Amino acid sequence: MPHESGADWQYDVPTNGSKRLPPDAGYTEALRNQGYGFEVAVADLIDNSIDAEATHIVVHFLRDDDRLLNLLIVDNGRGMNDPGLDDAMTVGRRREYGSHSLGMYGTGLKAASLSHADALTVVSKTKTSRAGGRQLTSTSLADGYRCDTVTSNYAQSLVDRYDAIIEWQGTVVRWDRVRTFETVEVSQTDRFLSEAIQKLETHLGLYLHRFLDRGDLRIDIAVENVHTRELFDSIEVEPLDPFNYRIPGKAGYPRTFTAPVEGVGELKLTAHIWPPKSPRAEYKLIGPLAERQGFYFYRNDRLVQAGGWNGQRGAAEGHLNLARIAVDLPSHSNQVFSLTVKKEGINATQAFARGVEKAKDENGSTFRTYLEDAEAVYREGSSRAEVKRKAVIPPGKGLAPNIKRVIQEELPEKPGEEPIALSWVSLPDNRFFDLDRENRVIQLNKSHRDIFTVRQRSGSNDAPLAKTLLYLMLEELFGFARWEKKRSDQLDYWNTILLAAVEAERDRVTHLRTAPRD
Numbered sequence: 001m002p003h004e005s006g007a008d009w010q011y012d013v014p015t016n017g018s019k020r021l022p023p024d025a026g027y028t029e030a031l032r033n034q035g036y037g038f039e040v041a042v043a044d045l046i047d048n049s050i051d052a053e054a055t056h057i058v059v060h061f062l063r064d065d066d067r068l069l070n071l072l073i074v075d076n077g078r079g080m081n082d083p084g085l086d087d088a089m090t091v092g093r094r095r096e097y098g099s100h101s102l103g104m105y106g107t108g109l110k111a112a113s114l115s116h117a118d119a120l121t122v123v124s125k126t127k128t129s130r131a132g133g134r135q136l137t138s139t140s141l142a143d144g145y146r147c148d149t150v151t152s153n154y155a156q157s158l159v160d161r162y163d164a165i166i167e168w169q170g171t172v173v174r175w176d177r178v179r180t181f182e183t184v185e186v187s188q189t190d191r192f193l194s195e196a197i198q199k200l201e202t203h204l205g206l207y208l209h210r211f212l213d214r215g216d217l218r219i220d221i222a223v224e225n226v227h228t229r230e231l232f233d234s235i236e237v238e239p240l241d242p243f244n245y246r247i248p249g250k251a252g253y254p255r256t257f258t259a260p261v262e263g264v265g266e267l268k269l270t271a272h273i274w275p276p277k278s279p280r281a282e283y284k285l286i287g288p289l290a291e292r293q294g295f296y297f298y299r300n301d302r303l304v305q306a307g308g309w310n311g312q313r314g315a316a317e318g319h320l321n322l323a324r325i326a327v328d329l330p331s332h333s334n335q336v337f338s339l340t341v342k343k344e345g346i347n348a349t350q351a352f353a354r355g356v357e358k359a360k361d362e363n364g365s366t367f368r369t370y371l372e373d374a375e376a377v378y379r380e381g382s383s384r385a386e387v388k389r390k391a392v393i394p395p396g397k398g399l400a401p402n403i404k405r406v407i408q409e410e411l412p413e414k415p416g417e418e419p420i421a422l423s424w425v426s427l428p429d430n431r432f433f434d435l436d437r438e439n440r441v442i443q444l445n446k447s448h449r450d451i452f453t454v455r456q457r458s459g460s461n462d463a464p465l466a467k468t469l470l471y472l473m474l475e476e477l478f479g480f481a482r483w484e485k486k487r488s489d490q491l492d493y494w495n496t497i498l499l500a501a502v503e504a505e506r507d508r509v510t511h512l513r514t515a516p517r518d
Helices: 027-032 038-051 082-089 108-114 138-142 152-161 186-207 209-214 350-357 367-382 401-410 446-452 464-479 485-514
Strands: 056-063 068-075 117-125 132-137 170-178 218-225 231-236 255-261 265-273 294-299 302-306 323-328 337-339 346-348 421-425 433-436 441-445
Touching: 038 056, 038 068, 038 108, 038 170, 038 186, 056 186, 068 186, 082 108, 082 117, 082 132, 108 117, 108 170, 117 152, 132 138, 132 152, 152 170, 186 209, 186 218, 186 231, 186 302, 186 401, 209 302, 255 350, 255 367, 265 350, 265 367, 323 367, 346 350, 350 367, 401 464, 421 446, 421 464, 433 464, 433 485, 441 446, 441 464, 446 485
Parallel strands: 056 218, 294 323, 421 441
Antiparallel strands: 056 068, 068 170, 117 132, 117 170, 218 231, 255 265, 265 323, 294 302, 337 346, 433 441
């Protein structure tokens, strides 16, 4: 026998002393390699802003003419005084979290930031304290976890720079030497920014959609030239509710099932069936459909898992793509559910899967019946004939993200194609627009910009109607390998007609401005 049973087993290991073992400086590397994706890291920092009761948050990309320099996250939350800053920047320190807090482990600020940047600076002020700041760098952490104090003059100047957001209180998180930024080639800066902002907007819109839907939180993403202070882009993040269909795929849904989960109690599962082949962004643009079926777990209204079956089923199956279930995690601590450090997944014990198998709705229908309904709707939808729409080259810089999202919903994209940008430039008087086919740009004559931005601030995404119409008119011309004379003639008469329309609009605006008022 490998061992003998006996009555002398000790259920607790006895100890006779203790010592403090501070982390070795080499732990810095582990902190920097937590596997945070860019969007996940930014979302983790925004959680801190929400916990600080911020109502306005700006994710600010700073660039010079050619290169990306910094990322800043600015909020108008409660802010921190000097002791609060020290606590926030202490590696391994876990603050007290309320029952409704989004923060949980006390590592997010440092781990998320240093996973992407070599330097993390936090500047903050409260209503009763002056601006202060702290900085952690890869070098300072290796030097015995040294935290440097930011000069009071710089801390105040950074707060003043964002006084439109930080009126009386707030916080600025600054990333320097962002590793992803430093790998972007100069010629690819605009493209990288366009793709990064789109992914970030989608991620924040999805995982924080309940906050955004209620209207008690606004998140903007902006790009600014640090030399000219010109704002290249500024968009407001729109909510992406993964259950926001107009009509359910099957009458009678959504339904609420009650699952008896050992160690938790009764857990409510709100089961939805999407309509098949939906073009809505909330269905098709938040990730691969097979990955987005299943459970959507929320913790204090923050989405922490977007799809997955958590042991209730095996690998994802295409015929369940329409099945999505909302689950609000219990507020009390338990041994069944645990949240990953990066807050993008839930680990659940088998007690959850067993509870789901026993779940029933108010009429006694089982959760298995729901899955059968979702599969039946999917198979019926797959059998219907579908009109194939022609694929397009996607729009790029110069068109507002919400317009680009609708274009993505309605039209398939040609894979691997450089996006078409839209830009105001100097053109001859006889041209309203022109094409730069080599660089994939629709050029608009900036001498007519004022007519499209009456009573509005000019910006890279201005004149949305004119730009969208031009994109729809001209997109296919960028796909022709051979340019024919008849296409040049087409551009000429389009320009002539559009210039006449611009002059008519200018005359109308002038008349409205000069007409006597009653």
